[in-house]
Amino acid sequence: MDKKYDVEIKMAPKALKIPKDKIDSLRGVSGKLLSSMKKEYVDCPVAKEQVPFIVCYQCQSFIRRYRGVVHCAGDKGPY
Secondary structure (H helix, E strand, O other): OOOOEEEEEEEOOOOOOOOHHHHHOOOOOOHHHHHHHOOEEEEEOOOOEEEEHHHHHOOOOEEEEEOOEEEEOOOOOOO
């Protein structure tokens, strides 16, 4: 996959609201890591809005996360 966007990961002061089914799919992740991921979000160039990182991570366009930046293919939105 070729990346189309480099999207910076930002931190929110409080945990963001994330759909329960998205969190349930990450059952193998440690609690400490999951709690920090709940506070992260990205300004999604495909959806044109702020999206929690956990939702971005499960998107079809997600390629990888590298040094605080998400590489995005930009094909389809996160929902």
